[in-house]
Amino acid sequence: MSSLDPRIRRAEPELWQLPDSPLQALEHWPTYEVFVQRTRGSHAQHVGSLHAPNPEIALLLAKEQYARRSQCVALWVVPTEAIHWTSPEDEDLFQPATDKTYREPQGYLHTRERLEKYRDRLTPTSSS
Amino acid sequence: MIEALEILVLSLADDDLIMGHRHAEWIGLGPILEEDIAFASIAQDETGHAQAYYQLLTDLGLSTPDEYAFKRKASAFRCAHLVELPNFDYDYAVALMRHFLYDAAEQVRLQALREGTYDPLAGLADRLLREEKYHWLHATTWIQRLGHSTEEAHLRLRSAMQQLWPYAWALFEPMPMETEMVEAGWIAPSASLREKWVNLIQPILEETNLWLSPPTEETLLAVRGGRQGHRSPFFESLLQELTEVSASEPEAEW
Numbered sequence: 001m002s003s004l005d006p007r008i009r010r011a012e013p014e015l016w017q018l019p020d021s022p023l024q025a026l027e028h029w030p031t032y033e034v035f036v037q038r039t040r041g042s043h044a045q046h047v048g049s050l051h052a053p054n055p056e057i058a059l060l061l062a063k064e065q066y067a068r069r070s071q072c073v074a075l076w077v078v079p080t081e082a083i084h085w086t087s088p089e090d091e092d093l094f095q096p097a098t099d100k101t102y103r104e105p106q107g108y109l110h111t112r113e114r115l116e117k118y119r120d121r122l123t124p125t126s127s128s
Numbered sequence: 129m130i131e132a133l134e135i136l137v138l139s140l141a142d143d144d145l146i147m148g149h150r151h152a153e154w155i156g157l158g159p160i161l162e163e164d165i166a167f168a169s170i171a172q173d174e175t176g177h178a179q180a181y182y183q184l185l186t187d188l189g190l191s192t193p194d195e196y197a198f199k200r201k202a203s204a205f206r207c208a209h210l211v212e213l214p215n216f217d218y219d220y221a222v223a224l225m226r227h228f229l230y231d232a233a234e235q236v237r238l239q240a241l242r243e244g245t246y247d248p249l250a251g252l253a254d255r256l257l258r259e260e261k262y263h264w265l266h267a268t269t270w271i272q273r274l275g276h277s278t279e280e281a282h283l284r285l286r287s288a289m290q291q292l293w294p295y296a297w298a299l300f301e302p303m304p305m306e307t308e309m310v311e312a313g314w315i316a317p318s319a320s321l322r323e324k325w326v327n328l329i330q331p332i333l334e335e336t337n338l339w340l341s342p343p344t345e346e347t348l349l350a351v352r353g354g355r356q357g358h359r360s361p362f363f364e365s366l367l368q369e370l371t372e373v374s375a376s377e378p379e380a381e382w
Contacts, residue, residue, distance in 0.1 A: 006369060007153045007157070008157075010214070010215075010218075011157055011215075011217075011218045012217075029160075050162050051160060051161075051162055052162070053273075054273075056269060056273075057269065057273065060166070060265065060266055060269050061162040061163065061165075061166055063166070063262060064162075064165050064166040064169045065162055065165060065166075068169060
């Protein structure tokens with residue numbers, strides 16, 4: 001069945017000389033991880049990856065893949081192969097065995113109150 | 129005066145509208161997904177630039193962008209023939225070379241307009257140049273990269289250059305009433321813009337061994353006339369396709 005899209009009919013894909021065999025694993029361009037900095041001074045956030053033959057083209061393509069729908073002031077690209085990661089099987093590395101909520105931001109919630117209470121106990125009030 | 133202004137703005141707008149349409153014909157057919165998206169985005173920018181130019185004329189009480197884009201007869205268009213050429217056999221080297229030659233011309237003429245005395249146009253040129261910075265980066269990166277890659281890539285670029293060169297040169301065919309435009313200080317003469325364009329592209333094309341000497345007068349005769357309203361044989365079917373949807377429901381609001 002021929003396409004209803006006039007562009008496709010003009011492009012005559014049946015005449016394209018596509019490779020006989022599918023691409024092998026390493027015939028693809030390498031991938032790069034893309035990081036976007038949304039405002040000056042903010043840290044770069046990982047947003048995804050893309051294929052590119054070199055860092056220069058990775059930056060060129062990253063601009064339209066990842067920086068056109070929201071604000072961006074700078075892009076980073078890093079070869080995926082330069083990234084090292086922990087194994088998903090080691091997820092338990094990150095699970096504490098005892099209660100360590102004091103390390104979390106909420107653990108610092110009442111620090112000022114406690115500090116002031118302690119200071120009051122140490123320093124005699126001005127009236128006495 | 130308004131007649132000269134309309135000619136100038138339509139020459140710029142129609143180039144962008146038709147270039148955007150031809151580039152957009154690559155959507156879904158680009159060489160790799162990432163490049164397909166980047167090139168489609170460039171196409172969309174060009175169409176948006178055309179709309180912004182038409183709007184300048186609307187603001188002066190002339191037609192609306194939709195009327196300019198969808199309801200004009202072929203002979204009222206003022207684009208150069210370079211942008212009308214079909215994507216013949218969908219050779220991406222031809223698409224990239226046309227993008228390179230065209231966006232180099234955009235750099236030069238937008239910079240000239242930005243210095244011009246007609247404030248609405250100078251202000252718009254300043255805005256458009258921000259997006260054009262990416263177009264130019266995209267075009268030069270690929271031409272330099274592919275110009276130094278395999279023999280096949282170089283041969284394809286070379287043949288694209290031979291095919292497009294006279295058409296690109298004719299982008300700078302003088303516009304009707306150009307003397308009035310130049311005297312008003314809106315834009316520099318076409319001949320001086322062409323000189324700047326050559327200075328911009330020649331080093332890149334020489335360095336990649338793709339440069340050609342200027343086309344002969346005889347070759348140029350066949351490809352000129354776009355600014356006067358003479359259309360290439362490829363335009364009628366393009367316009368039909370471009371206006372197909374709007375013509376199907378002329379009263380619809382989009």
